Amino acid sequence: MIEFITDPIVVTVLLTIAGVGIVLELFSTKFGIAGFIGVFALIVFFYGHFQAGLAGYGTLTLFVAGILLIFLEFFLPGAVAGTLGVAALILSLFIAGEDAMQIGVSIFIAIMISIFVFFMMIKIFGRKLVLFNKMVLFDTARKEDGYVSNINRTDLLGKVGTALTILRPAGTIIIHNERIDVVSEGDFIEQNTKVKVIKVEGARIVVREVK
Numbered sequence: 001m002i003e004f005i006t007d008p009i010v011v012t013v014l015l016t017i018a019g020v021g022i023v024l025e026l027f028s029t030k031f032g033i034a035g036f037i038g039v040f041a042l043i044v045f046f047y048g049h050f051q052a053g054l055a056g057y058g059t060l061t062l063f064v065a066g067i068l069l070i071f072l073e074f075f076l077p078g079a080v081a082g083t084l085g086v087a088a089l090i091l092s093l094f095i096a097g098e099d100a101m102q103i104g105v106s107i108f109i110a111i112m113i114s115i116f117v118f119f120m121m122i123k124i125f126g127r128k129l130v131l132f133n134k135m136v137l138f139d140t141a142r143k144e145d146g147y148v149s150n151i152n153r154t155d156l157l158g159k160v161g162t163a164l165t166i167l168r169p170a171g172t173i174i175i176h177n178e179r180i181d182v183v184s185e186g187d188f189i190e191q192n193t194k195v196k197v198i199k200v201e202g203a204r205i206v207v208r209e210v211k
Helices: 008-025 033-051 057-072 080-096 100-123 130-134
Strands: 160-163 170-175 178-184 194-201 204-209
Touching (some): 008 033, 008 100, 033 057, 033 080, 057 080, 178 194
Parallel strands (some): 178 204
Antiparallel strands (some): 160 170, 170 178, 194 204
16 A cells, blocks of 8 residues: 555645645635645655655654644735745655655646646636735725825815814814815814815815905
8 A cells, every 4th residue: 555655646646636625725715625635635645655664753744834834824814824834845745755856746747737727716717816815905995984095185175164173283174074184374273163275285285264
């Protein structure tokens, strides 16, 4: 059985199953069946090489660390844990292999097939990469949610609003239910006083009291 597991063709099949399983997990919100099958294929690979005397405890430790890091990737933000986990796995594979050239070819074939499955999931099945959702911020600061940018607010020129706070000289006014941070020309302006926007200089909005 050990001779069968360490056969180059079987090694290539096991690594391909592991690679495809990891790729499929990238499209899943949690660790599922594909991931378990991939991990099981790696366990069989290392079991055979350990029993054959090709992999030691150091290699197994590196393998386990890689699996744990990949597993943690599904719970931690960013891609640091996943990247380190994949690197640890590949390194442990090379260390466990009897022939570096043979294991390199097997890893190359497994990676190519995994990349093919990756693009097939996106192009044919229209799946989205869930892993990137933790790396990219998709939220936007929208005006409807109360976020207002004071940069280049030339549209406020000439508008009349009400002082929401006392302007001394900085404060907040409200124009058409929109809260805006402003400064007065230098005068002290009481709360609830009508004011008019007379100047916009980047983020600096200047108002004057309406007499």
